[in-house]
């Protein structure tokens with residue numbers, strides 16, 4: 436479920452320093468990084484004429500290494516710099532290129548553009564003229580690659596500090612950085628590649644990867660696979676969507692506690708009374724369509740008192756604003772931006788930092804939703820999803836996600852794992868549903884999304 440590590444600029448520098456302290460050669464590491472990036476660019480572009488933009492730091496140094504290697508492969512390469520190289524490794528790489536270096540502001544465009552202007556050392560936005568030139572050269576190219584990061588994005592927050600063009604590929608060196616996964620920066624890159632540079636990059640924040648799921652074993656029965664209880668409320672459709680998602684997510688049985696007579700899938704057991712005492716309940720979901728009146732507050736209180744592993748979404752989160760101490764330890768919370776703000780206020784740092792702080796404060800696994808969903812656990816683990824379909828921005832998809840969380844929680848008993856699997860399945864179902872789907876369509880796409888991970 437967890438993929439490659441996600442390191443901030445400071446953590447990446449520390450990882451490099453640890454490698455240097457252990458005897459790795461400074462310039463050798465740049466050669467390794469440049470070679471890894473060059474291999475990816477060569478596979479994409481072969482002998483297309485190429486312009487490599489090199490900045491003054493080590494990102495530029497990578498660019499000179501890439502230029503030399505591509506030239507050795509017979510690629511017609513030109514290099515254009517933004518000033519002199521200021522780091523010892525960058526200077527050495529430039530000397531080893533031993534070819535002409537044009538001025539970036541006047542260099543002619545090429546079919547393939549490589550951006551090696553700035554990476555993790557970017558301190559402020561590019562000067563307006565430089566950013567405009569980068570955009571013009573990228574716009575004139577057919578293939579575009581950003582080395583480590585697109586120049587102009589803030590490594591740790593994913594903010595865009597100056598105009599950045601769209602890149603076909605970004606080659607993350609050694610580890611992902613938050614800007615590879617967090618919006619708006621994540622949106623300027625179509626394809627993200629991780630290049631191994633041979634150093635250890637330890638970290639508890641990872642990219643969310645495809646999970647490995649298991650089919651029920653031969654002796655399974657509906658209760659052994661997990662009973663999910665969904666507490667419905669004022670808006671019956673929301674709880675019905677969530678119950679359907681929980682059933683498709685692998686739970687053996689789903690009970691929907693809602694007023695009788697509403698349309699729900701036949702597989703869902705409807706029960707009018709809120710009898711939540713059944714000890715076989717492995718996950719309880721409350722929030723979608725609950726409402727926020729006194730009756731809703733009462734039903735929430737009963738659900739929390741039942742003491743089952745709990746998923747809290749939507750109205751339940753709004754009702755708990757100002758009372759996060761009522762959130763049971765080990766629960767899963769699935770707030771969107773508005774709900775997150777109401778629950779936790781204005782926390783500092785990146786979306787990853789905020790999700791981690793919220794998980795620590797609440798003692799719950801927090802699924803901080805959006806185009807870049809962050810799943811954070813109180814113990815400091817986090818997984819960041821990239822590339823969710825923007826078609827998910829339609830009513831009811833959050834209810835489906837909450838149901839998936841409950842279903843996976845019933846199956847696995849592990850809130851962090853369950854939340855990660857749910858976010859991945861939700862994203863995969865959306866990808867399979869294509870364009871212009873509605874929340875109900877996600878349910879139909881779930882079996883194939885699950886089958887693909889068995």
Ligand SMILES: NC(=O)C1=CN([C@@H]2O[C@H](COP(=O)(O)OP(=O)(O)OC[C@H]3O[C@@H](n4cnc5c(N)ncnc54)[C@H](O)[C@@H]3O)[C@@H](O)[C@H]2O)[C@@H](O)CC1
Nearest residue numbers: 464465468492493494553554555556557558559560561583
């Ligand atoms: N430390 C290492 O040996 C390695 C570093 N690597 C590369 O090095 C990059 C980091 O290198 P650096 O720390 O040198 O940083 P960068 O190459 O990202 O740029 C830093 C330089 O640009 C200047 N600068 C920052 N923002 C500017 C702006 N808006 N306009 C003009 N100048 C600006 C800084 O003062 C500094 O001189 C990584 O992203 C990666 O590409 C890789 O080669 C792997 C090995």
Ligand SMILES: Nc1ncnc2c1ncn2[C@@H]1O[C@H](COP(=O)(O)OP(=O)(O)O)[C@@H](O)[C@H]1O
Nearest residue numbers: 804805806823824825827828830831832833834
């Ligand atoms: N622009 C977007 N791109 C990708 N995913 C999105 C986008 N907007 C919303 N989502 C996802 O869609 C779901 C919406 O949930 P939510 O806001 O609770 O909606 P609702 O309450 O209507 O179900 C979340 O899983 C969220 O991560």
Ligand SMILES: [K+]
Nearest residue numbers: 550553582584
């Ligand atoms: K770059």
